[in-house]
Amino acid sequence: MNALLTDLYQLTMAAGYFAAGKTGETATFELFVRRLPHNRNFLIAAGLQQAVDYLLDFRFTREEIDYLRSLPQFAKAESDFFDYLAGLRFTGDVFAMPEGTPVFAGEPILTVRAPIVAAQIVETYLTATIAFQTLIATKAARIVEIAGGRGVVEFGTRRAHTPEAGVLAGRAAYIGGCIGSSNALAGLKFGIPVFGTAAHSWVQAFPTEREAYLRLQELLGEHTVYLIDTYDTLEGARIAASLGRPMWGVRIDSGNLVEVSRAVRRILDAHGFQDARIMGTSDLNEYKISELMAAKAPIDAFGVGTDLATSRDVPNLGAIYKLVELSSSSQRRYTAKYSEGKHTLPGAKQVFRYADHDVVGCSWECPACTPGTPAVEALLRPVLLGGHLVAPLPDAHAARSRALESVSKLPGALRSLFDAKQPWSVQYSEELVSLSERVRKGQTGVSS
């Protein structure tokens, strides 16, 4: 149902492949990033579930086809082409890293092998879906790492790039290690824990701050989090303390969080609420949380909004989707691109993860087949075969567990907030290097 959600050139190329009699050719495309972004020593793969949902539902509506027919770019397209589009479904294969897997530059996150027209059209959607959630899961992993065990909640829907992106930001942040999201729909759709109690407008909506707090406590009991900075934060803390149990604690959303949290802690303690917690919000990110941790600010949980839901310091991931192989009934051709600074490696690949490095090889290689090879995991796994789901995908909880466990095993330097001097080693297999040389010599590809 989403098939028109793509770049127009995918559709003009589709018409061209059709006219050139290429619909029977099978294309293999790989989705990857060329370089890790600034201050990122790894990425956390995410978004596969939405990519798969899209492929399973892929089709053009009659309205979409009529629209294409009306465009000047399709004036010379054959009428048969539109019939072909109307019947087009995704019947190909997809191999992908499970969500929650750490991924590095040059490693395919997802591979599509499908009839060329469909393989081409799905580029735009797949790239955006995987890149966005991978971006946010990665950001979340950084924040969670620096928070050192204190809970991090994703709060950013209102600043996300559309509310719908906010739902998926909540999902991706959870995969990256957050304990949950403020987004209620993300809770329903993905079973993610949801958090949140009241805003400044709640306090303003009552004649007195005390009445606002009391009403909240009546409603939420032990889940009550008082937002204490609407008028005067310390006075807010005193009112909260005066109301007694039950409460979870208080939230501070402005001011110098180090000083204010200390003062609030003293007020809560003085009233006997050593167990009341302090949540810090207010334009936080991993860099600011690092400072709060260094200053030993008595903050028990962090809410992170804008910076997490938009990955503000690295607001996009340069994910690309490149043709690496093309085959018809009679031949297979490996292909690559040699533009200045934008070259690619030919042939479908596999990513082999060892304890301390990765090897990107040709898809048919099998290092584990050689006796004596150290433990190795082939990261790209079959997801769709012939357009059908091989098995239900791991859910967001499983993806989160995989991410948390995998990140904990990475060298400490890679888990810092800044570029590591010694990045994760990603090598290319001899077979892949040799294939690339043969293709380059043939300029546009070698047949085999």
Added chain:
Amino acid sequence: MNALLTDLYQLTMAAGYFAAGKTGETATFELFVRRLPHNRNFLIAAGLQQAVDYLLDFRFTREEIDYLRSLPQFAKAESDFFDYLAGLRFTGDVFAMPEGTPVFAGEPILTVRAPIVAAQIVETYLTATIAFQTLIATKAARIVEIAGGRGVVEFGTRRAHTPEAGVLAGRAAYIGGCIGSSNALAGLKFGIPVFGTAAHSWVQAFPTEREAYLRLQELLGEHTVYLIDTYDTLEGARIAASLGRPMWGVRIDSGNLVEVSRAVRRILDAHGFQDARIMGTSDLNEYKISELMAAKAPIDAFGVGTDLATSRDVPNLGAIYKLVELSSSSQRRYTAKYSEGKHTLPGAKQVFRYADHDVVGCSWECPACTPGTPAVEALLRPVLLGGHLVAPLPDAHAARSRALESVSKLPGALRSLFDAKQPWSVQYSEELVSLSERVRKGQTGVSS
């Protein structure tokens, strides 16, 4: 249908307002930005159509209500509350600036006056929708301005924060002045011109570059744009030239665009194709286009992707939605927030635009009613009254015309890429300042 797409705390507050017997109160919220972002001297309002679509369609599904009922935060909510939610519709008023209007810090872009529960719940969706499209329309206006009449096409869906955000980025970029988008669905949904012909994979999919070009020309005729940098850009230009008319021109997507475009221009001219155009792409933005323009690079049109669809240098807009007024059958209370660095002004407002400055006043003011007042436009106009659309909204074409015309009238310094020394003057009316002082003295609001 989207009512659960909100922050959980909007819903816990809703339960609290219900329990406190406040459902009959009418709240007025204003959506605005406190400060203009870095290097932005104005914003272009956009996203109102999607905000209105959401409000008209606002309701909870049974599944959504059952989900809320299952959450621990609602354990103490009254059963009547869930019935109330099931019947909840948006029955309030909305006043807003028309899409395409330049807007400045502190000026409400949109005002909601509605029963407090609905007015509160819609905050998250409205804020994200308006902020995102405003962000992108603003970025587009900057790029279009610096391109000085050369066409700018939005190309960024694959890097947008979800493919669906890419559709709206295409819409917002068009409102900001782009000539169109590569997003085919944006073309269908919003009547926006769509552009695009072929990718590197097209060239790779044929045994020779020449065959790939020939096939494209057969299909697209005068719309043909050859992407000439897959293997060797200058050789690509020579192949394109050798094929003769018809063609629109060529696209260059890598390398030093100044040098390469000059060399390509010479090749095209030498073959008699003075009328063939050159499109430049490759990670462009307003700063790089400014350099290309200064170097007089012979580029006739620009395609801008990532930087435009994500507004990379300013990847979010700090839009906020603040309670300013609360009224019941017996009283009206003005309200504001006095947190450190985050204070707001009370009362529903209007923005009055004069030739060289704006005045933000109370909603009931009428400067034009005073004889001798210079020409003034009240920017916030009724959009929904009692939940019903007052009149169909201007479409994206009308919004684009409004933006282009309005921006052309702004002082030149405000249209530069950097912060103007003399920002647009936004004043507050005497009446608004006086109201604010009265409310502050009353701490949490004054009754009237």
